[in-house]
Amino acid sequence: MQSEKRPSGPTFIERARRRQILDGAAQVIVDVGYVNASLVRIGKAIGSSKGGILYHFPDKDALVGALVLDIYQRGAAAVTAAVREAGDSADARLRAYLVANLAFTAAHRTEAMALVELSSGYRSPEGRRLDEVMRHWLDDPGRSDEERAELAVLDLVPLLRRGIANGDFRSSLDADAVATALRGAVDAAASRWARDPAFDPEAYGRELADFAEHACRRRP
Amino acid sequence: MQSEKRPSGPTFIERARRRQILDGAAQVIVDVGYVNASLVRIGKAIGSSKGGILYHFPDKDALVGALVLDIYQRGAAAVTAAVREAGDSADARLRAYLVANLAFTAAHRTEAMALVELSSGYRSPEGRRLDEVMRHWLDDPGRSDEERAELAVLDLVPLLRRGIANGDFRSSLDADAVATALRGAVDAAASRWARDPAFDPEAYGRELADFAEHACRRRP
Amino acid sequence: MQSEKRPSGPTFIERARRRQILDGAAQVIVDVGYVNASLVRIGKAIGSSKGGILYHFPDKDALVGALVLDIYQRGAAAVTAAVREAGDSADARLRAYLVANLAFTAAHRTEAMALVELSSGYRSPEGRRLDEVMRHWLDDPGRSDEERAELAVLDLVPLLRRGIANGDFRSSLDADAVATALRGAVDAAASRWARDPAFDPEAYGRELADFAEHACRRRP
Amino acid sequence: MQSEKRPSGPTFIERARRRQILDGAAQVIVDVGYVNASLVRIGKAIGSSKGGILYHFPDKDALVGALVLDIYQRGAAAVTAAVREAGDSADARLRAYLVANLAFTAAHRTEAMALVELSSGYRSPEGRRLDEVMRHWLDDPGRSDEERAELAVLDLVPLLRRGIANGDFRSSLDADAVATALRGAVDAAASRWARDPAFDPEAYGRELADFAEHACRRRP
DNA sequence: TATGAATGAGCTTTCATTCAT
DNA sequence: TATGAATGAAAGCTCATTCAT
Numbered sequence: 001m002q003s004e005k006r007p008s009g010p011t012f013i014e015r016a017r018r019r020q021i022l023d024g025a026a027q028v029i030v031d032v033g034y035v036n037a038s039l040v041r042i043g044k045a046i047g048s049s050k051g052g053i054l055y056h057f058p059d060k061d062a063l064v065g066a067l068v069l070d071i072y073q074r075g076a077a078a079v080t081a082a083v084r085e086a087g088d089s090a091d092a093r094l095r096a097y098l099v100a101n102l103a104f105t106a107a108h109r110t111e112a113m114a115l116v117e118l119s120s121g122y123r124s125p126e127g128r129r130l131d132e133v134m135r136h137w138l139d140d141p142g143r144s145d146e147e148r149a150e151l152a153v154l155d156l157v158p159l160l161r162r163g164i165a166n167g168d169f170r171s172s173l174d175a176d177a178v179a180t181a182l183r184g185a186v187d188a189a190a191s192r193w194a195r196d197p198a199f200d201p202e203a204y205g206r207e208l209a210d211f212a213e214h215a216c217r218r219r220p
Numbered sequence: 221m222q223s224e225k226r227p228s229g230p231t232f233i234e235r236a237r238r239r240q241i242l243d244g245a246a247q248v249i250v251d252v253g254y255v256n257a258s259l260v261r262i263g264k265a266i267g268s269s270k271g272g273i274l275y276h277f278p279d280k281d282a283l284v285g286a287l288v289l290d291i292y293q294r295g296a297a298a299v300t301a302a303v304r305e306a307g308d309s310a311d312a313r314l315r316a317y318l319v320a321n322l323a324f325t326a327a328h329r330t331e332a333m334a335l336v337e338l339s340s341g342y343r344s345p346e347g348r349r350l351d352e353v354m355r356h357w358l359d360d361p362g363r364s365d366e367e368r369a370e371l372a373v374l375d376l377v378p379l380l381r382r383g384i385a386n387g388d389f390r391s392s393l394d395a396d397a398v399a400t401a402l403r404g405a406v407d408a409a410a411s412r413w414a415r416d417p418a419f420d421p422e423a424y425g426r427e428l429a430d431f432a433e434h435a436c437r438r439r440p
Numbered sequence: 441m442q443s444e445k446r447p448s449g450p451t452f453i454e455r456a457r458r459r460q461i462l463d464g465a466a467q468v469i470v471d472v473g474y475v476n477a478s479l480v481r482i483g484k485a486i487g488s489s490k491g492g493i494l495y496h497f498p499d500k501d502a503l504v505g506a507l508v509l510d511i512y513q514r515g516a517a518a519v520t521a522a523v524r525e526a527g528d529s530a531d532a533r534l535r536a537y538l539v540a541n542l543a544f545t546a547a548h549r550t551e552a553m554a555l556v557e558l559s560s561g562y563r564s565p566e567g568r569r570l571d572e573v574m575r576h577w578l579d580d581p582g583r584s585d586e587e588r589a590e591l592a593v594l595d596l597v598p599l600l601r602r603g604i605a606n607g608d609f610r611s612s613l614d615a616d617a618v619a620t621a622l623r624g625a626v627d628a629a630a631s632r633w634a635r636d637p638a639f640d641p642e643a644y645g646r647e648l649a650d651f652a653e654h655a656c657r658r659r660p
Numbered sequence: 661m662q663s664e665k666r667p668s669g670p671t672f673i674e675r676a677r678r679r680q681i682l683d684g685a686a687q688v689i690v691d692v693g694y695v696n697a698s699l700v701r702i703g704k705a706i707g708s709s710k711g712g713i714l715y716h717f718p719d720k721d722a723l724v725g726a727l728v729l730d731i732y733q734r735g736a737a738a739v740t741a742a743v744r745e746a747g748d749s750a751d752a753r754l755r756a757y758l759v760a761n762l763a764f765t766a767a768h769r770t771e772a773m774a775l776v777e778l779s780s781g782y783r784s785p786e787g788r789r790l791d792e793v794m795r796h797w798l799d800d801p802g803r804s805d806e807e808r809a810e811l812a813v814l815d816l817v818p819l820l821r822r823g824i825a826n827g828d829f830r831s832s833l834d835a836d837a838v839a840t841a842l843r844g845a846v847d848a849a850a851s852r853w854a855r856d857p858a859f860d861p862e863a864y865g866r867e868l869a870d871f872a873e874h875a876c877r878r879r880p
Numbered sequence: 881t882a883t884g885a886a887t888g889a890g891c892t893t894t895c896a897t898t899c900a901t
Numbered sequence: 902t903a904t905g906a907a908t909g910a911a912a913g914c915t916c917a918t919t920c921a922t
Contacts, residue, residue, distance in 0.1 A: 233881095234881095237881090268883095269882070269883055271881095271882060271883050271884075272881080272882050272883075275881065275882065276881095
């Protein structure tokens with residue numbers, strides 16, 4: 001963001017270019033892996049030069065950061081909306097969560113794969129993982145609480161706890177373990193899809209929701 | 221494998237050195253990520269020089285390959301044994317599968333994490349993922365059928381199908397989807413453990429088994 | 441110099457902008473060194489963009505050239521005036537030369553430091569030193585004899601020779617060596633001041649004049 | 661220094677290579693200036709590659725640091741010896757200091773020029789000058805007091821003060837100013853020689869010593 | 881069996897320069 | 902008159918790989 005001076009913020013054209021770069025980066029990361037996703041390659045993918053990219057982002061880390069945040073936010077927004085609309089039943093909310101996640105994956109194949117790729121492929125030069133680095137970003141006082149809240153929705157634990165508390169879910173459920181398991185199951189979709197183009201994430205989402213429902217619901 | 225020439229196969233000492241290198245490599249990969257796991261670093265970790273490593277492995281890819289295969293085989297052996305001992309009930313076999321996987325993770329923290337790290341972090345120079353490369357290796361006529369069979373156990377689909385067929389599992393179960401989901405849930409443990417040292421993989425294994433049981437078992 | 445085309449010469453506003461750029465450049469060069477004095481940085485220092493600078497100067501070398509020449513001329517003018525006013529005694533002229541030089545340094549801290557910085561830090565892409573490049577500029581037929589004469593005053597040799605010839609200075613004096621030494625002593629002030637803000641160039645000038653007087657004057 | 665493990669320190673061959681690199685670096689710095697003295701250029705100058713240099717020095721700053729320290733130490737050693745041999749008269753010691761400095765310049769043209777070049781051309785990425793950076797190095801607890809003492813000899817102030825105190829030098833002498841002036845005069849030799857190959861540093865040294873003697877000695 | 885030395889491809893980054901507006 | 906955008910050369914640096922010993 002070169003144009004921070006003017007309160008109007010980045011121009012329309014600047015935002016468009018950044019979008020294009022982010023999209024190109026995601027594509028390249030998915031195609032060749034983060035390890036091989038050099039700035040030159042990304043530049044070529046969007047018909048530009050590495051210089052052009054570094055004009056819009058101060059360095060590569062900033063580009064990756066912007067990409068991750070962007071995908072996270074879009075994903076979180078979609079999931080938030082879906083969960084909110086699902087009403088108060090824990091059952092319905094869990095289903096909405098899972099289905100929305102996989103609908104997002106289905107609708108944004110590249111982005112979802114890029115995110116998975118980065119989640120484990122990215123390491124800061126000091127060896128820090130994406131999670132840690134992201135926590136840093138979020139702790140940045142520049143970030144709004146709104147942004148922080150937005151991303152929190154991806155945490156399943158509270159949702160599960162409420163379900164257990166109000167009796168929708170069986171009391172023997174370990175919210176923490178189940179949250180980890182389901183998150184893993186959700187993320188597995190992108191990897192699976194990457195090596196099996198015939199994979200259908202939305203169908204998988206429905207199956208996963210059924211699966212989770214059977215596993216969680218309290219039996220009379 | 222330099223020593224293939226001699227019919228006697230690798231000497232004891234040679235095998236010991238390879239072991240040491242593989243262990244060091246796993247450790248370094250977990251510590252700093254595959255991106256930063258240079259041969260020098262691995263060499264330092266085992267008190268050797270990179271030259272020493274390249275004497276035992278033709279190149280870095282071969283080292284990674286050997287590491288992955290080694291972990292896979294050890295993991296598969298453990299899981300195979302557990303599943304076999306579990307008897308014929310699909311329920312018990314599934315539980316054994318999950319528990320054994322996480323017992324392996326618990327007992328071989330470094331190896332399990334390295335495997336996860338590589339699963340998504342590794343890319344051949346041409347951008348091929350670990351799965352693809354491994355399939356290549358397995359197709360290598362030099363590999364025995366036994367080896368191939370050994371690894372097949374990690375595929376949950378047949379196990380689930382049998383359970384559905386013999387009525388242990390509900391018929392509405394989508395074996396393929398559930399296999400993907402559970403594999404994702406299993407792999408999630410290592411990532412989780414990496415960023416949360418208090419995580420208990422064995423407890424998680426039991427919870428996951430309960431979870432899967434509730435989800436799969438046919439209700440009367 | 442874009443505006444050479446118009447017979448009227450540079451406008452007032454154009455000259456003002458050039459002044460501003462030159463001042464900014466000197467400041468930045470002193471602050472971060474010539475090596476780090478990029479056009480962007482200079483631009484920022486004057487609240488402009490590098491494009492703005494390159495409108496007024498064809499390239500960076502031209503900017504540096506203009507800056508050096510500008511400082512040289514101002515310095516030479518001050519010294520010329522002082523030496524002329526000092527009358528005919530070699531003693532007085534030498535003192536005037538030294539004192540005027542250091543008065544200029546005192547009054548134009550930034551410029552003096554920038555000049556020293558460039559004297560040894562600047563190199564043309566082919567490796568030519570500032571002196572050589574300046575000689576090129578001066579040989580440019582576009583320069584007036586007046587300009588050339590103006591700068592000649594900085595050469596101490598003639599002044600010293602006259603002092604020796606008319607008996608003010610001891611005959612054993614090596615004009616060339618002393619000129620080199622005193623020039624070095626004068627230039628040392630700026631470097632010294634740069635790393636020691638408490639340094640007083642004018643006091644130093646007086647001491648240096650005393651020193652030179654003791655060294656040069658003929659003893660009866 | 662790769663071979664820190666063994667107490668024997670760097671091997672003979674390693675030291676020889678480092679020497680060669682330092683010499684090449686000095687040469688290139690003198691030829692094209694520090695600004696243009698890239699690792700590739702230095703590598704070419706010694707018939708090597710940048711990789712070869714970076715094998716022996718962790719990075720470019722370390723190379724420059726080693727070079728500067730090396731020249732300083734050799735210079736200081738020569739001057740120390742000369743001053744010590746000169747006896748107790750301040751007059752003789754000052755002459756020895758100046759003559760020895762210029763004898764060193766004469767005998768080590770390239771090194772002396774490189775040092776001058778770096779003194780003002782070098783800037784750390786943060787803009788710090790060589791002096792500041794060197795002070796950092798010397799403050800490094802790894803350095804011996806001996807090393808620190810060795811370099812202190814280059815400071816003229818104590819020598820001058822003693823001369824004033826014991827009546828060899830006139831009491832009106834400002835030791836600090838004179839030290840600055842003479843150091844400037846000494847350093848000027850290398851610059852002068854660089855642009856005038858006919859310059860004779862040793863002759864200059866003698867003239868400078870005469871000049872200083874006339875300037876400092878107390879008149880009866 | 882292993883090390884020390886060296887190479888060069890490739891990476892990120894900086895920067896002078898160009899050009900359309 | 903000046904800016905925003907983009908380019909590409911060149912820099913410092915990392916690293917897998919090679920080779921003599």
